[in-house]
Amino acid sequence: MAKVYYNGDVNEAVLQGKKVAVIGYGSQGHAHAQNMRESGVDVIIGLRQGKSWEQAENDGFTVYSVREASAQADLIMILLPDEIQPAVYKNEIEPELTEGKTLAFAHGFNIHFNQIVPPKNIDVFLAAPKGPGHLVRRTFEDGAGVPGLIAVFQDATGQAKEIALAYAKQIGSARAGVLETTFKEETETDLFGEQAVLCGGTAALVKAGFETLVEAGYQPEVAYFECLHELKLIVDLMYEGGLEYMRYSISDTAQWGDFQAGPRIVTDETKKAMKEILSDVQTGKFAKGWILENQANRPEFTTINEAEKNHPIEVVGRELREMMPFVKAQKGAVGANN
Ligand SMILES: NC(=O)C1=CN([C@@H]2O[C@H](COP(=O)(O)OP(=O)(O)OC[C@H]3O[C@@H](n4cnc5c(N)ncnc54)[C@H](OP(=O)(O)O)[C@@H]3O)[C@@H](O)[C@H]2O)C=CC1
Ligand SMILES: CC[C@](O)(C(C)=O)C(=O)O
Ligand SMILES: [Mg+2]
Ligand SMILES: [Mg+2]
Numbered sequence: 001m002a003k004v005y006y007n008g009d010v011n012e013a014v015l016q017g018k019k020v021a022v023i024g025y026g027s028q029g030h031a032h033a034q035n036m037r038e039s040g041v042d043v044i045i046g047l048r049q050g051k052s053w054e055q056a057e058n059d060g061f062t063v064y065s066v067r068e069a070s071a072q073a074d075l076i077m078i079l080l081p082d083e084i085q086p087a088v089y090k091n092e093i094e095p096e097l098t099e100g101k102t103l104a105f106a107h108g109f110n111i112h113f114n115q116i117v118p119p120k121n122i123d124v125f126l127a128a129p130k131g132p133g134h135l136v137r138r139t140f141e142d143g144a145g146v147p148g149l150i151a152v153f154q155d156a157t158g159q160a161k162e163i164a165l166a167y168a169k170q171i172g173s174a175r176a177g178v179l180e181t182t183f184k185e186e187t188e189t190d191l192f193g194e195q196a197v198l199c200g201g202t203a204a205l206v207k208a209g210f211e212t213l214v215e216a217g218y219q220p221e222v223a224y225f226e227c228l229h230e231l232k233l234i235v236d237l238m239y240e241g242g243l244e245y246m247r248y249s250i251s252d253t254a255q256w257g258d259f260q261a262g263p264r265i266v267t268d269e270t271k272k273a274m275k276e277i278l279s280d281v282q283t284g285k286f287a288k289g290w291i292l293e294n295q296a297n298r299p300e301f302t303t304i305n306e307a308e309k310n311h312p313i314e315v316v317g318r319e320l321r322e323m324m325p326f327v328k329a330q331k332g333a334v335g336a337n338n
Helices: 027-038 051-058 066-072 085-096 133-141 160-170 183-198 200-215 220-249 252-265 268-283 285-295 299-309 312-322
Strands: 019-023 042-047 063-065 075-078 102-105 123-129 148-154 178-180
Touching (some): 027 051, 027 133, 075 160, 102 160, 148 183, 183 200, 200 220, 268 285
Parallel strands (some): 148 178
């Protein structure tokens, strides 16, 4: 079994006396910054003027321009959207990367696909929580953590791995378990997982199930509860005890249906499509397409995004969630009931 690092395995002293600049205060940024501050780390925030700047100040952080925060910090964690990172890095971070500093990421995309090429005399690592930022924060507040990966790309000081582990501990990941990986493995598995299973695969499955029921004349509200709302409850059981615990909790009728129908839904064709998706990630075809889409100002992304917001499952879901105050998205977020 792979070595898993927990709190007791980590030497947090390597971060003592160091100033950490978290660049970006979005999903991951707010969680890393707040968790580290509560762990006793000296954290500042780097941003442009705007919504996040105001939020970070309201949350009690000292906020600087990205250039100024990078100048002041010993460790710079880049938590900007992947597609924005290369330009901000070139203009505002790279000029401040003096010898001995540390540059960090939560996802390996820009290093692995050569969109950011750091100088050789600094440490470069990633600390990637295996979960969405809002849960990185919420789980930490609950006294637990989201598991994470660390990887070292450059070790100029000889301490890069220790620093990466200490960082992972301070954001809460070592409460749940931290694995060492490479930038290549993190980038390729993360992109594959979010496309084929976690986001792309699941969203397509949920929509197809909903559409099948509604097209057959069933009420959209019933279809929503069956195919979307209840998915969380089923996944919670998998999260707690794997497929076996989920199957222990459901009826034997459901379990028999699971064994019979599952292989008819995820067929050899589906597996073939998954292999093609993985290949597009590995060859860089996906990355190239995403970079070009951004250079063209995201025409396809924007069109699909608008259409998806108006899908009947979203329309009925918004209405139903209004009636369930305990189902809360992060305040102010799209789809939130508050
Ligand atoms: N989302 C997630 O849960 C996960 C993300 N990651 C990785 O973490 C990194 C961050 O992703 P994520 O948290 O989703 O990002 P978000 O989109 O949530 O964060 C965007 C932040 O970047 C700021 N920003 C955008 N453009 C600029 C700019 N030009 N200059 C300064 N600040 C800017 C925004 O500020 P403003 O309000 O001004 O727009 C905002 O604070 C990525 O590498 C991603 O792959 C890894 C694991 C999970
Ligand atoms: C699953 C999507 C993710 O990879 C994540 C939350 O881990 C992301 O890039 O947001
Ligand atoms: Mg991920
Ligand atoms: Mg990802």
